Amino acid sequence: MAPDLMTTAGTGNAPGEAPARRSTMGRFARWDVLVTALLIVVFLAGAVGSPDFANAGNLSFALGDLGEIALIALAMTLLVVAAEVDLSVASVLGLSSALLGALWDAGWAIETIIPVVVLIGAVCGLVNGLLVTRLGLPSLAVTIGTLALYRGLAYVVLGDRAVAEFPQRYTDLATGDVPGTPIPYPVALFVLLAIVTGVVLHATGVGRSLFAIGAQEEAAFFAGIRVKRVKLALFVVSGTMAAFAGVVYTLRYGSARADNGFGVELAVIAAVLLGGVDFDGGKGTLGGVIAGVLLIGLLRNLLMLNDVATEIQSIVTGLLLIVSVLTPRLAAVLRQRRRAPVSHTPRSSTEERSR
Amino acid sequence: MPSARKGRVKVKDPGEAGAPQGPASGAAPPVLALRRVSKSFGAVRALREVSLELFAGEAHALAGENGAGKSTLVKTLSGVHRPDEGEILLDGAPVEFGGPAAAQDAGVAVIYQEPTLFPDLSVAENIFMGRQPRARFGRIDRRAMRSEAVELFRRLGVALDPGRPARGLSIADQQLVEIAKALSREARVLVMDEPTAALSGNEVARLFNVVKALRRQGCAVLFISHRLDEIFELCQRVTTLRDGSWVASEPISGLTPGDLVRRMVGRDLDTLYPKQETVPGEVALTVSRLTREGVFTDVSFEVRKGEIVALAGLVGAGRSEVARAIFGIDRWDAGSVEVGGRRLPAGSPAAAMASGLALVPEDRRQQGLVMDLSIERNIGLTGLRSVRRGPVISRAAERDRARDWAARLQLKFTRLGDAVNVLSGGNQQKVVLAKWLATDPAVLIVDEPTRGIDIGTKAEVHRLLSELAGRGIAVLMISSDLPEVLGMADRVLVMHEGRLTAEIPRERATEESVMSAATGRDPGAAA
Numbered sequence: 001m002a003p004d005l006m007t008t009a010g011t012g013n014a015p016g017e018a019p020a021r022r023s024t025m026g027r028f029a030r031w032d033v034l035v036t037a038l039l040i041v042v043f044l045a046g047a048v049g050s051p052d053f054a055n056a057g058n059l060s061f062a063l064g065d066l067g068e069i070a071l072i073a074l075a076m077t078l079l080v081v082a083a084e085v086d087l088s089v090a091s092v093l094g095l096s097s098a099l100l101g102a103l104w105d106a107g108w109a110i111e112t113i114i115p116v117v118v119l120i121g122a123v124c125g126l127v128n129g130l131l132v133t134r135l136g137l138p139s140l141a142v143t144i145g146t147l148a149l150y151r152g153l154a155y156v157v158l159g160d161r162a163v164a165e166f167p168q169r170y171t172d173l174a175t176g177d178v179p180g181t182p183i184p185y186p187v188a189l190f191v192l193l194a195i196v197t198g199v200v201l202h203a204t205g206v207g208r209s210l211f212a213i214g215a216q217e218e219a220a221f222f223a224g225i226r227v228k229r230v231k232l233a234l235f236v237v238s239g240t241m242a243a244f245a246g247v248v249y250t251l252r253y254g255s256a257r258a259d260n261g262f263g264v265e266l267a268v269i270a271a272v273l274l275g276g277v278d279f280d281g282g283k284g285t286l287g288g289v290i291a292g293v294l295l296i297g298l299l300r301n302l303l304m305l306n307d308v309a310t311e312i313q314s315i316v317t318g319l320l321l322i323v324s325v326l327t328p329r330l331a332a333v334l335r336q337r338r339r340a341p342v343s344h345t346p347r348s349s350t351e352e353r354s355r
Numbered sequence: 356m357p358s359a360r361k362g363r364v365k366v367k368d369p370g371e372a373g374a375p376q377g378p379a380s381g382a383a384p385p386v387l388a389l390r391r392v393s394k395s396f397g398a399v400r401a402l403r404e405v406s407l408e409l410f411a412g413e414a415h416a417l418a419g420e421n422g423a424g425k426s427t428l429v430k431t432l433s434g435v436h437r438p439d440e441g442e443i444l445l446d447g448a449p450v451e452f453g454g455p456a457a458a459q460d461a462g463v464a465v466i467y468q469e470p471t472l473f474p475d476l477s478v479a480e481n482i483f484m485g486r487q488p489r490a491r492f493g494r495i496d497r498r499a500m501r502s503e504a505v506e507l508f509r510r511l512g513v514a515l516d517p518g519r520p521a522r523g524l525s526i527a528d529q530q531l532v533e534i535a536k537a538l539s540r541e542a543r544v545l546v547m548d549e550p551t552a553a554l555s556g557n558e559v560a561r562l563f564n565v566v567k568a569l570r571r572q573g574c575a576v577l578f579i580s581h582r583l584d585e586i587f588e589l590c591q592r593v594t595t596l597r598d599g600s601w602v603a604s605e606p607i608s609g610l611t612p613g614d615l616v617r618r619m620v621g622r623d624l625d626t627l628y629p630k631q632e633t634v635p636g637e638v639a640l641t642v643s644r645l646t647r648e649g650v651f652t653d654v655s656f657e658v659r660k661g662e663i664v665a666l667a668g669l670v671g672a673g674r675s676e677v678a679r680a681i682f683g684i685d686r687w688d689a690g691s692v693e694v695g696g697r698r699l700p701a702g703s704p705a706a707a708m709a710s711g712l713a714l715v716p717e718d719r720r721q722q723g724l725v726m727d728l729s730i731e732r733n734i735g736l737t738g739l740r741s742v743r744r745g746p747v748i749s750r751a752a753e754r755d756r757a758r759d760w761a762a763r764l765q766l767k768f769t770r771l772g773d774a775v776n777v778l779s780g781g782n783q784q785k786v787v788l789a790k791w792l793a794t795d796p797a798v799l800i801v802d803e804p805t806r807g808i809d810i811g812t813k814a815e816v817h818r819l820l821s822e823l824a825g826r827g828i829a830v831l832m833i834s835s836d837l838p839e840v841l842g843m844a845d846r847v848l849v850m851h852e853g854r855l856t857a858e859i860p861r862e863r864a865t866e867e868s869v870m871s872a873a874t875g876r877d878p879g880a881a882a
Contacts, residue, residue, distance in 0.1 A: 199747065205739030218721050
């Protein structure tokens with residue numbers, strides 16, 4: 001019975017490992033699949049119910065309209081998996097837009113403005129990150145604070161003016177399609193960044209660390225993961241991405257305003273949670289989030305096509321947010337009920353501490 | 356309110372309960388008995404025709420490895436589970452417990468390892484929760500409540516202020532509150548499920564005195580513990596379970612610890628402490644004058660390659676805190692730590708890991724493991740840099756590493772993809788060990804490596820530590836289990852109130868020498 005340390009044998013007793021992978025993946029995948037199925041249903045319903053829906057022009061527009069939400073959702077996914085959240089993203093977007101306008105107004109070259117604005121977004125994220133990691137404040141509270149702070153700064157920078165008339169070459173980039181396809185440039189960019197994010201989250205050490213931090217921060221720290229550094233980096237990425245989304249937004253609408261992207265953070269978080277990422281951290285897939293983003297985008301587009309008031313759109317977003325948090329919990333409770341008698345079997349040994 | 360009146364405590368004169376009745380007297384039927392009880396969960400038979408008799412005035416041990424069915428038995432006694440077959444007898448008459456409340460009304464109380472009290476209520480309020488003595492107009496009679504609580508503690512022979520809030524009570528005191536609560540309900544059978552696992556030496560002694568007081572008053576106590584010495588010290592009879600089946604019920608006096616282990620494990624355990632003799636090599640870990648204000652002071656020691664050094668002392672002496680500081684979890688204020696001659700920066704677990712340190716922490720559920728993640732991912736967590744190809748993790752390498760270490764440590768699991776929270780405590784501990792051994796450490800710090808794990812796995816962990824030392828790893832072992840310290844260590848360092856008070860070589864290490872240094876009675880023993 002002695003553990004045989006000396007041999008390097010690795011035969012192991014792991015019968016049926018393949019099904020295991022399927023079933024653990026399956027637990028998450030089910031939600032993903034559900035969202036994807038819902039996506040298809042919404043798409044078909046849209047195609048049947050609204051003649052203007054299922055054509056390349058409208059879909060291209062719908063996707064482009066999603067650009068900012070989708071970009072920010074990528075960074076937000078990483079944060080929420082690590083059990084943090086950044087509610088200041090829409091304000092960073094607005095600040096970035098206001099700065100872009102103000103600097104353009106002041107005669108700066110757009111090639112200089114864009115990197116500067118993105119850098120300032122990174123600084124905004126850094127401030128969030130430092131408050132959370134150095135002072136140990138909860139990110140929900142910190143970023144509600146900076147949500148107000150950064151939006152306020154945006155108004156300080158630009159007031160309630162609007163700056164327009166950006167160089168056509170750049171606005172074309174934000175609105176135009178990749179030559180020969182109906183795919184808008186922002187969407188192409190999103191696909192590229194989504195691939196990078198997916199690889200980081202699901203196939204690198206950093207991604208593994210994020211799940212560990214989200215599921216049990218103390219154990220992650222005891223395993224030598226630089227928890228604070230990782231979190232700080234996530235906030236910086238989030239701020240950077242939000243500022244970049246601000247640039248795209250401004251160029252796409254051709255208008256820099258301090259109130260740009262107002263309330264976008266809710267749509268982003270709804271999409272992330274709808275995509276099956278657990279708000280308590282440690283669970284989720286990027287595939288799910290992308291499905292969540294698309295679902296929200298299609299719904300918004302459909303509501304718009306059917307002339308539904310923006311208030312209703314907001315109600316729909318809010319309901320989706322609640323449903324997406326509620327459903328998995330409800331499912332878990334039901335699952336547990338069904339399994340309850342079995343879970344008391346031998347492994348509930350006397351030494352288990354939680355009772 | 357009739358129900359409230361019913362809940363009032365009738366304080367019995369201790370003498371009234373009569374002399375303790377052992378099974379030998381034969382006159383009275385057992386207070387509580389299980390007769391050929393079976394219980395299955397789906398395809399798993401947790402209990403198979405198990406019988407157990409508890410007599411008034413006895414402390415009865417329930418022994419068995421993890422998974423032997425002890426918990427299921429406790430839950431059957433306490434009305435959580437209903438037996439599929441067999442019957443429960445109360446004073447010789449068959450009863451059916453419809454639920455935990457029914458069992459409580461029949462006088463069966465369970466004291467858990469970590470009780471859950473209402474932290475903001477007073478001790479007395481916790482005892483009488485839901486059954487408060489009433490004065491006129493249905494008001495709660497605080498004075499009566501307080502005096503009754505005082506009387507309960509007097510009967511238990513302990514001093515605890517009934518008026519203080521439960522928040523801040525030690526686990527040992529919380530257990531006492533639970534016992535007082537049971538007594539106030541006139542419980543006749545107390546089931547203590549591993550009550551000592553989180554207690555220090557003094558607290559265990561006090562609990563044992565309470566158990567003796569309970570016996571004198573005619574209670575039957577069912578005592579569950581992984582520590583054999585406690586069973587032998589406290590109990591008169593023992594019932595052993597193995598794989599859900601009844602093995603034996605017998606008087607303790609005729610048994611040796613070896614006999615009991617054989618009944619539990621079903622075979623001879625060659626030895627619980629398979630310590631290999633090794634020749635210590637060069638110094639691997641040097642701790643010099645390490646101080647963390649208010650926690651520990653001026654701690655200096657060395658651990659050589661191939662050596663197992665135990666860090667003994669009472670709970671709260673600062674042992675785990677020293678380990679945490681060495682590994683960089685907490686910062687230190689003064690002193691230094693060197694691994695292989697290189698100084699470590701303070702407060703960096705990553706740097707400690709890179710230098711060849713590994714820490715198997717005290718609390719495996721919070722610190723050792725990410726409970727929701729799979730076995731594979733948990734083992735992989737320490738090797739995120741070693742299993743990658745370019746920037747991307749190689750799934751195959753990750754799985755091979757986990758499978759390899761799971762096999763080496765004889766981990767019992769169904770699938771590597773299963774979350775670690777479905778494993779037994781012993782197997783969880785193996786995952787923590789695997790996770791750290793996979794980093795190929797030069798210095799391994801283990802904090803309470805066998806706490807709460809069954810005796811078979813315990814022997815495996817000991818053999819493992821011994822083999823690791825044999826391969827030249829320096830092992831620093833923190834343990835509150837004195838036989839483990841004496842059985843495994845080449846040297847014993849003893850801490851008392853944040854200071855190192857003694858260094859005792861294996862030949863001179865005895866329970867007395869270690870305990871006297873741990874309680875600060877013998878500062879002269881310091882090396």
